[in-house]
Amino acid sequence: MPRVNLSLTQDMYDRIEKEAKKQNITVNYYICEMLEERFGKRTTYDYTVAVGEMIKEAKKMDKEFTLADLPTFADVNEVLVEYKIKESPAQIRARLGKMFNEAVKKGTAKGVERATTIKDGEEQLKFYCRAAVYVNKLNQIKKGDN
Structure with a gap:
């Protein structure tokens, strides 16, 4: 690109x-x-709508997740084929990942945070197969109340 x-x-x-x-x-x-x-002069992928959907999906997650666990992120290929969008799935996912992570950092995705782990006595961001891991803290709090 x-x-x-x-x-x-x-x-x-x-x-x-x-x-x-x-x-x-x-x-x-x-x-x-x-x-x-x-x-x-062509149909383009609507990132704003997609990230909004990913945030909604993330708020429904009840355990740690990566972006690949979110249907909107996972179904990028089907959307590109359906709407004959001439972008590669990798480019779309890279941009979606950056935008989602930015939304998490800025607090736009309320309750969704990067998951952390303790390694060698220090808290570090959690990854699974080099993919960022997220957690819906609001669902964790709700589960703790039960």
């Missing part, structure tokens, strides 16, 4: 960042979305 390096004034960047934050997406994706609206 080609990359573009933009040099913007701080004021322009701040305005773009503000609009991107309103939509809970990255500046990079916000700019890509604008360019796609202006120059795109």
